[in-house]
Amino acid sequence: MSNVVVSVENLSKSYRLGQIGTGTFSHDLAVWWAKMRGRPNPLLKIGQVDHGNRDGEELMALRDVSFKVLQGEVLGIIGKNGAGKSTLLKILSRVTAPTSGKVKVKGRIASLLEVGTGFHPELTGRENIYLNGAILGMTKQEVTRKFDEIVDFAEVEKFIDTPVKRYSSGMYVRLAFAVAAHLDPEILLVDEVLAVGDAEFQKKCLGKMGDISQTGRTVFFVSHNMSSILRLSRQVLLINKGTIENIGQPERVVNYYLRSGAASLAHREWLNSKEAPGNDAIRIRSVRVVNEQMQTVETTDIRQKTGIEIVFDQQNATVPIVPVISLYNDEGHHVFTAIDTSSKWDKPCQVGQYKCIAWIPGNLLNEGRLTVSVALNTFSSQTAIRHAVVQDVVVFQVIDPLEGGSAKGRFTRKWGGAVSPLLDWSINQESEEIP
Incomplete structure (x- = not known):
């Protein structure tokens, strides 16, 4: 007995594109009559362009x-x-x-x-x-x-x-x-x-x-x-x-x-500003994962710091924005979200193209694959306005070469957790006798 519960065969769906009504029967009738006579739309304002009849076009x-x-x-x-x-x-x-x-x-x-x-x-x-x-x-x-x-x-x-x-x-x-x-x-x-x-x-x-x-x-x-x-x-x-x-x-x-559309999982770029994510105020033009030498990297050493670089266009000098990055691991866990809290973001940038980099310190992330989402937001105490958001924009792998200097010390097997921080520990002998 087959255990197929959903079978889809040669499925297609098309939508016919048509004109939107004017809102009143008399106006609709006037537009229809002009079209039948080959005349322009009589309701168009001066300077507006009549794109013609789209009836019959299919999506x-x-x-x-x-x-x-x-x-x-x-x-x-x-x-x-x-x-x-x-x-x-x-x-x-x-x-x-x-x-x-x-x-x-x-x-x-x-x-x-x-x-x-x-x-x-x-x-x-x-x-x-x-x-x-x-x-x-x-x-x-x-x-x-x-x-x-x-x-x-x-x-x-x-x-x-x-x-x-x-x-x-x-x-x-x-x-x-x-x-x-x-x-x-x-x-x-x-x-x-x-x-x-x-x-x-x-x-x-x-x-x-x-x-x-x-x-x-x-x-x-x-x-x-x-x-x-x-x-x-x-x-x-x-x-x-x-x-x-x-x-x-x-x-x-x-x-x-x-x-798809990128030479590297660690680099995403939008060459056409009109297709770049964002709005009239802000557009994200590229995001990439970099090392300290500013090279694009898909794999990073767990001990070395890693940068998330965002290049964006500030198209409106009245909108203050703050860059945001969020990291997720392969288990779907939200590792962290971080924003730049510097006061330099309190005022809008002048119109132009900018580059910002968030540096993730070494010995913080655990081994595995990390997916990065980025955003450019305007924040108040209670709300956030999202101007440009890109989910899962770049991906990179964190590895431990097991050469020492990481949180695992001499331990060679992988251990759990979203982070693997190298902490400062102290030990002191309190007494020569055991109470």
Whole structure:
């Protein structure tokens, strides 16, 4: 008997691009009549350009996608924004229909696709839990048996009888994930919405998805966090411009993805400023891992300091920014986040291109592969405005050559922990006698 629970064959999805209505029937009619007569849009303001009729143009969100997923498997789905990842999950969850191709699914599907979907805003958290259970085909008694687990996991006990429209985005996602994960679906689909939650809740969700797969249920997991993908997935699917570019063993596919468009995993550059991550104020132009000689390095000695270099364009001299780096290890653990606390960032930089380097001291990081995310933010005491963020932008490996001088001393085996600091120790003899 086959244990394939999801089979996708030659799946394609296209969207037709058309004109947006003007808002009134009379104006729509005037635009249509002008177009039928070959005249320009009569509602255009002076200086505006009529780009013509776009009716009939199609956007291929997915093109000829085929793959199979086995029972109990966790499939990580990665790719750039707009690659087609969310469209694939929407088709699998039957939110939208494919243009062509077949999808065969065995079992009930629960999905967490976007913040704001799946719940009725006017209903309370309690009512939405029972509503979602009914949609999945569960009886009221079955949902009741799971109710306390859901509320406890979501940490919303005080607000369970409050309409969800009054929930914060974090509360909403916590409850939505708890409902999807605890109502015993055979297949769980999770999009990048977990990024809304805090780090502790994300860790709890990843653990729950791992537990779900251990019980023989299947998980589809879309994420831009490569550490989480590597930690959780048994197979990774890379989508690029609507097609499958790579599929297979997680580390191989993730390495392929991170290396694509870059000569080195430790260096990422955007030559075209318009395509560089950021906004009208700030653009990140390059990020790389460097040694003390300012050479790009993919591997660093555990005893030597390592630099994370960020080159950015300051396009608006009124916006003060602060550079931020975050490191994650292969187990998905957040090693640390650091910002430059120097007072020089209190005032905006003049317009121009700048380079900043964060130096990580030697004998701090443990052995293994580290993934780096960077950001340029404006901070106040309580809030942070993100101008430019790049997740998993560069990767480097930390090794211990076992030549002495590291925290392990003469010990040669690898030991656990996200960090391996070389500490100052002291010992003093308190007495010549043992009391």
